[in-house]
Amino acid sequence: QVRLVESGGGVVQPGMSPRLSCEVSGFTFSDYVIHWVRQAPGKGLEWVACIWYDGSDKYYGESVKGRFTISRDNSKNRVYLQMDSLNAEDTAVYYCAKAGLIRGQGEFFDSWGQGTLVSVSS
């Protein structure tokens, strides 16, 4: 079955640069856009970034543009989110999510990981 597993979260100090990882299985990874969505404690969902199925295109939300970088390794079935210049407002559970349709045809999220908590605190 489809599975996405995030890792790399934890308590980080402001200005640190952690990298989140999302390992996927159960589907043809190289056929799907993968997204990161975050949720601050007690708040709603916020789309963060996505990377095209072949890595050719990347898109970011305004609040992370220029600070976060998404990448993927199709040989390892992994997507990464490099997070730079973190601040307290980046504290959230970060989910990776699979696009619902193949090859960029549908950007809704039909499978989600369990999430990894990033807590930015000094």
Add this chain to the structure above:
Amino acid sequence: EIVLTQSPATLSLSPGERATLSCRASQSVTRYLAWYQQKPGQAPRLLIYDASNRATGVPARFSGSGSGTDFTLTISSLEPEDFAVYYCQQRQHWPPLTFGGGTKVEI
């Protein structure tokens, strides 16, 4: 950026009752709207995509309707496991992909 406004913020109902949740877009998203359910401590779960298509494994008591700027998620008869927070999300105009603020369905 397309803003999605969900109403009501909280819906207080009993098992067996019908739930009607609304999502209004700041401009037309044609039919490119999805609905998700989230329970405490869990990841969101896709219920409906493209306004009215049920995702795999979603019970028939969940249905979606609407187009343009006004959408509705209906739960025909609430089961105990349906008490959760529901979010809508549009994919017509992006980036960014945007979510509504959520509706909490509580007992």
